[in-house]
Every structure is written in C-alpha cells, then in structure tokens.
Amino acid sequence: MIKVVVLGSGNVASHLIRAFSESNETAIVQVFSRHPVSYGNIPVTGDYGALLPADLYLIAVADDAIAEVSRMLPFEGRLVAHTSGSVALRETDGRNRRGVFYPLQSFSKSRNIDFATVPLCLETEHEADYSLLQQVAESISGQVYQVGSEQRRSLHLSAVFVNNFVNHLYHIGEQLCTENGLPFDILRPLIAETAAKITGIPPSEAQTGPARRHDNTTLLKHREQLQSHPLYLLLYSLFTESIQKSE
Amino acid sequence: MIKVVVLGSGNVASHLIRAFSESNETAIVQVFSRHPVSYGNIPVTGDYGALLPADLYLIAVADDAIAEVSRMLPFEGRLVAHTSGSVALRETDGRNRRGVFYPLQSFSKSRNIDFATVPLCLETEHEADYSLLQQVAESISGQVYQVGSEQRRSLHLSAVFVNNFVNHLYHIGEQLCTENGLPFDILRPLIAETAAKITGIPPSEAQTGPARRHDNTTLLKHREQLQSHPLYLLLYSLFTESIQKSE
Numbered sequence A, B: 001m002i003k004v005v006v007l008g009s010g011n012v013a014s015h016l017i018r019a020f021s022e023s024n025e026t027a028i029v030q031v032f033s034r035h036p037v038s039y040g041n042i043p044v045t046g047d048y049g050a051l052l053p054a055d056l057y058l059i060a061v062a063d064d065a066i067a068e069v070s071r072m073l074p075f076e077g078r079l080v081a082h083t084s085g086s087v088a089l090r091e092t093d094g095r096n097r098r099g100v101f102y103p104l105q106s107f108s109k110s111r112n113i114d115f116a117t118v119p120l121c122l123e124t125e126h127e128a129d130y131s132l133l134q135q136v137a138e139s140i141s142g143q144v145y146q147v148g149s150e151q152r153r154s155l156h157l158s159a160v161f162v163n164n165f166v167n168h169l170y171h172i173g174e175q176l177c178t179e180n181g182l183p184f185d186i187l188r189p190l191i192a193e194t195a196a197k198i199t200g201i202p203p204s205e206a207q208t209g210p211a212r213r214h215d216n217t218t219l220l221k222h223r224e225q226l227q228s229h230p231l232y233l234l235l236y237s238l239f240t241e242s243i244q245k246s247e
C-alpha cells in the first residue's frame, strides 16, 4: 500500500479522500486540517509536528497558502505535491521533492464526482518520482497526463473559459429568460445538447448561429434587444467578431 | 389523426418528420421540397399547386424565405405555422391563420435528438387555434410552452448566449490546448460537469473562479498569458467585469 497524507479539508481534499478510500493500492494514513474535521477512521491532526511518515504528502489548500504550508513541513527529502492548476512546481519549499497532482475538474462539496473520469495532471521535479505519483493517480483515475508547469498554466486558463465563462453565459441566459417571464428550464435541453454535441465533432464544426452565418439582420435585432444590458451587448459584439475571425 | 404538411427538407423539417412518424395522433400527409427528397412513404411535392388539404402547414424553411413561402400558398383560412425563433408571427402572409411552432433546440442532420425533451414554443394569432397546435406539439414532446413573439425573441437571443457563444468558448479552450501540446479530451470532463452542475443549482450559485474570488494575482497572470490573443484577452476582461458585477 502506498501511504498518503492529505493536507487540507476543503473541496478537493474531501473528494480526494473519498476517492482514495475506495482504492486498494493507496491508503490515506492521515489528514491535516487547521480546524477539527472527521473522515471516518482516518486520523486527523492540526499539528505539523505530529505528521506521520508517508510516501506522498498532498497539499490541497487554498492557492495562496500552498507555499506557506510547504514551508511548515517539519521534514525534508520527502515527496510533496500540491493540487493547484495555477501554482508552479517551484513555488513550494525546496527542502522536499516537489510534485504537482492537479485534478482538472470543478469540485464542490455538494456534488459527487466520479473520480475515475477526472483528468489528473502530474508533474515531478525529479524524474524518479514520476512513477510513484503516476501509480497513486492511476489508483483513482483512468485519465492521467504528464503536464509541465507551463502547460498547466494554459490548461488552467482554458478551464476558466470552458467552466467559469460558460457558467456566466448560462447566468445571462437565465437572466434574459426571467426578465421575460420565462422559466430557465426551457433552456436546459439546449444547454445539454450544446455540451453533448462536441463529443462527436470539434467545436469549430459545431459552430452555428447568426454570427457564423453572417446574418446581419438578426445580429442587428439582437444588439437592439440588448440596449438595456451594456455589458452583455459588448460581449455579444465581441463574440460575433471572434466567431467570424475563427472561420 | 391530425393531418400535417411540412414545408422544407432541412435540419428542422427532417427532425420533425422523424418525430411525427412515431406519433399516433399526428400524420404527415405531405412534404414540400424545392428539390427531390425522399421520406419513406410520405408523398413529396415541389409544386405549391399540388399541396394537399391538411389541419396544419408547418413552414420549416430558412428564416428569410418564410414570408415568401407563406405568400406562395394557394389557399386561405388554413392554419399555417413557422418554426423560427426570430421571425414574428405577423411576418407570414395574413390570408391564412397564423401560428408559430418553434423548437428550442440545436438541430443538425448528423445528430439524433430525443424530441420528447425538446421545448416547443407555440403561438397562434387566433386563440381558437391554440388547442390544435398544442395537441400536435404534445404528440411529439413533453415540453410545450405558450410563448409570445416578444418572449420568443428574447428566447432566441438567450439561445445564442447558451449555445453559439458557449460553443465558441469550447473552441477557445480547444485552441489553447492545441497550442500547448495538450489534447482537447483533457477538458471534456470539465465541460460535461459545468453543464451538469446547473441542473441542481442556479448558475449564479455555481459561479466559481478567479473573477468571482477577486483573485487579482491570477487575473493578472491570465491576462499576460493572453497577450498573443487580443480578442480572447478582451473577452477575458469583459467576462471578469460582468461576473464581478453580477454578484
């Protein structure tokens, strides 16, 4: 059994702990949390001095606390990986062997995620450490990728576009419905189909709509409808331009 | 059996014909198409003079041909509905009883759609015609809504945001991946989860990311990464502003 200590008790830590508890190859031997938490039989500590020996320490804390937590570890030469998409490998303390274990998914405590499908993006400072990190990753997911810090930065940026910005477009759709006395439910099948469509064809081929068709009459009507939403109007114009430039 | 004639043989016409062929209450008695097509046993004509009597004529042709096709019909006083999200009820010829039968979904010939889940947005000029249109709609879908022309215009605009613009964001994600030697597949689970998440909670609650968190360090890093993509950089800034204004 590979022994893992998880530091943190937020969204990512909780999902990781659940996933590892179903693995036969990896065991969480301890969880570190600043505040009291309970994860079944797993020992929890809030004291860096009481950290147990392990093959891997996974730092799943807020981005701006990762470096600090890595400096608090009272040992050296051990494998320590963080789970962030936007923190470089070299930002953690150099006394330990550095790694990254970035799960490319959107986690919240209220939603279950099938970890087997979560892409895990791995990086290690020392090549010799990669196979252990890979073994740990493969014990919970079928999607394991070797991704350098530079690549991970772009991946995190891409994730902002396809997750945060897409969700904001859903919000705009909801708002336009509500303002016009329509239930948001009416848009749900279209939202589902839009996401499903690109499993078969690339997004560039799936692109439709008045911008792509250069349907200037509709583009003009839509701009008029958005007069009372100046920011959405700007977004509309920018998307139209960007879609037409991508042809 | 309610008798329906479909005019057009494009994406929407083809999906409608397939859906009606599985209905026990509605029969397609004829298809009108400018060019030769075949839909099994259903008679096809390209001659307006040969149109058969029916309870409903569904005009599923290109937006800018709807008015023209409605004027070509060699009869009056019959129920004629178009399938467009952006054409007003009154844009079709007034000699017949006007209606709208707008399926709020993205259709392409290559993808099957479960019509039972497609929201059908109905409108009739005369109240007395509504129940027939509703009966036809309910024979193929469980999601039938009465939607006025003004509401339909906003719905169509909302659809542009949650379908066309969302798809363009997928395209941007793909491009950023490709440029950095990463497969687009790595983003797929996140795309699926982003769409699935809002089935349980409203988009405003599902919103996460550096803009929402006012994480200025990451926002700045991301903007730097987008220097070589000026339009994406503008989109990034506008989304950041819009997300922060929506809080």
Ligand SMILES: NC(=O)c1ccc[n+]([C@@H]2O[C@H](COP(=O)([O-])OP(=O)(O)OC[C@H]3O[C@@H](n4cnc5c(N)ncnc54)[C@H](OP(=O)(O)O)[C@@H]3O)[C@@H](O)[C@H]2O)c1
Residues within 6 Å of the ligand: A008, A009, A010, A011, A012, A013, A033, A034, A035, A060, A061, A062, A063, A065, A066, A068, A069, A083, A084, A085, A086, A102, A103, A104, A105, A106, A107, A108
């Ligand atoms: N959420 C996601 O979708 C997601 C996806 C991929 C990667 N990530 C990355 O995973 C990491 C954790 O994210 P998360 O969403 O799990 O965050 P979270 O739910 O906000 O949890 C943050 C955790 O960090 C702990 N923490 C914060 N400051 C600390 C400090 N100074 N010392 C010790 N512990 C501290 C918090 O403890 P308290 O509860 O005591 O404050 C909490 O357990 C981040 O690097 C994030 O970028 C997140």
Ligand SMILES: NC(=O)c1ccc[n+]([C@@H]2O[C@H](COP(=O)([O-])OP(=O)(O)OC[C@H]3O[C@@H](n4cnc5c(N)ncnc54)[C@H](OP(=O)(O)O)[C@@H]3O)[C@@H](O)[C@H]2O)c1
Residues within 6 Å of the ligand: B008, B009, B010, B011, B012, B013, B033, B034, B035, B060, B061, B062, B063, B065, B068, B069, B083, B084, B085, B086, B102, B103, B104, B105, B106, B107, B108
């Ligand atoms: N596609 C969607 O996702 C979708 C969703 C909801 C609503 N709609 C609406 O449904 C309608 C049809 O869209 P579509 O996607 O099915 O279009 P489409 O695939 O491009 O098909 C257009 C049809 O219109 C016919 N047509 C064009 N000009 C004509 C004319 N002057 N006289 C007779 N027939 C003519 C075409 O005939 P030829 O093949 O001979 O050119 C073709 O059969 C539009 O009003 C659209 O706004 C579309």
